[in-house]
Amino acid sequence: MANRKIVVALGGNAILSKDASAQAQQQALRDTAKTLVAFIKQGDQLIISHGNGPQVGNLLLQQAAGSTEKNPPMPLDTAVAMTQGSIGYWLQNAMNEVLVENGLETEVATIVTQVEVSPDDPAFITPTKPIGPFYSKAECDLIKAAHPEQTFVEDAGRGYRRVVPSPRPIGVIEASVVNQLVSAGIVPITVGGGGVPVVRDNQRFVGREAVIDKDFASEKLAELVGADLLIILTAVDNVFVNFNQPDQKRLEAVSVAEMKDYIAQDQFAKGSMLPKVQAAIDFVESRPESSAVITSLENVGRFLEKGDGTIISMSPVPSQS
Numbered sequence: 531m532a533n534r535k536i537v538v539a540l541g542g543n544a545i546l547s548k549d550a551s552a553q554a555q556q557q558a559l560r561d562t563a564k565t566l567v568a569f570i571k572q573g574d575q576l577i578i579s580h581g582n583g584p585q586v587g588n589l590l591l592q593q594a595a596g597s598t599e600k601n602p603p604m605p606l607d608t609a610v611a612m613t614q615g616s617i618g619y620w621l622q623n624a625m626n627e628v629l630v631e632n633g634l635e636t637e638v639a640t641i642v643t644q645v646e647v648s649p650d651d652p653a654f655i656t657p658t659k660p661i662g663p664f665y666s667k668a669e670c671d672l673i674k675a676a677h678p679e680q681t682f683v684e685d686a687g688r689g690y691r692r693v694v695p696s697p698r699p700i701g702v703i704e705a706s707v708v709n710q711l712v713s714a715g716i717v718p719i720t721v722g723g724g725g726v727p728v729v730r731d732n733q734r735f736v737g738r739e740a741v742i743d744k745d746f747a748s749e750k751l752a753e754l755v756g757a758d759l760l761i762i763l764t765a766v767d768n769v770f771v772n773f774n775q776p777d778q779k780r781l782e783a784v785s786v787a788e789m790k791d792y793i794a795q796d797q798f799a800k801g802s803m804l805p806k807v808q809a810a811i812d813f814v815e816s817r818p819e820s821s822a823v824i825t826s827l828e829n830v831g832r833f834l835e836k837g838d839g840t841i842i843s844m845s846p847v848p849s850q851s
């Protein structure tokens with residue numbers, strides 16, 4: 531089925547694996563662009579979003595390392611905007627290259643996107659969003675001693691990471707601009723890093739220091755632009771119940787009601803799979819004719835061909851595999 535309006539959210543592995551150099555991230559995004567072009571080839575209207583957790587954390591560290599009185603570090607909302615710019619540049623450049631290789635004239639544009647949050651969101655007092663590199667316990671203790679204002683958590687057995695507030699998105703300021711670009715046949719790259727968090731202050735919007743979850747921001751955008759499909763790309767082909775246990779079960783076509791039962795059973799890890807599943811449910815509930823897909827970049831071909839992946843909808847249709 532072509533001609534769908536699709537919001538696709540790119541997970542960490544679409545941009546960054548082990549090597550955080552610009553060159554390596556650009557190469558990863560070239561590979562990602564080769565996958566995404568399949569949607570454009572079959573006539574879908576694509577809207578691309580992406581994460582920025584590792585990048586924005588690294589940027590804060592670079593800023594802190596080089597800052598002087600005359601060259602102060604930038605606040606977190608500005609750092610999020612900076613990563614929207616850098617990752618957006620890499621991705622639109624990669625998309626341009628791959629589109630030309632495929633003989634397509636589609637244009638791509640990155641939009642610095644502001645996402646509205648509530649100033650009263652409890653997330654501002656309880657930081658949960660991991661950013662930047664992983665540390666050992668000893669490294670983490672040293673940083674905490676020097677920066678008692680920073681919060682760190684142990685992240686799924688992989689080490690310690692700084693966490694920052696992650697309020698829920700309630701609006702996307704540039705949603706109408708995104709829709710106008712889509713209507714003009716342009717592929718927008720938007721709500722990068724979850725969008726720049728802003729709060730309403732009478733007639734204006736004011737930045738707040740936080741990092742919004744890109745899956746929630748992509749969901750909000752998908753709702754606002756009236757998307758047909760929300761695709762969340764991550765490192766796994768499917769969502770599982772009893773994940774990583776001998777009896778793990780792959781979820782394929784699954785209903786919103788079933789997903790809610792699994793959430794109640796605590797099947798999805800907080801901070802990794804749970805926000806993706808929650809975003810998928812929120813989107814399908816807001817647009818009951820639509821569906822949401824959680825799968826990997828590597829599985830996109832099989833999703834397009836046979837409907838493989840975890841597909842969440844009100845009334846699931848079994849895959850052709």
Ligand SMILES: Nc1ncnc2c1ncn2[C@@H]1O[C@H](COP(=O)(O)OP(=O)(O)O)[C@@H](O)[C@H]1O
Nearest residue numbers: 541542764765766769770773797798799802803
């Ligand atoms: N129930 C589950 N099913 C599948 N993956 C899960 C589950 N619970 C946790 N995960 C983990 O969540 C990861 C996706 O979260 P994360 O790495 O934070 O996302 P992102 O791709 O956006 O960076 C998967 O790669 C997997 O390791």
Ligand SMILES: NC(=O)OP(=O)(O)O
Nearest residue numbers: 581582583723743744
């Ligand atoms: N902003 C955000 O959700 O980034 P990650 O997906 O990289 O954590």
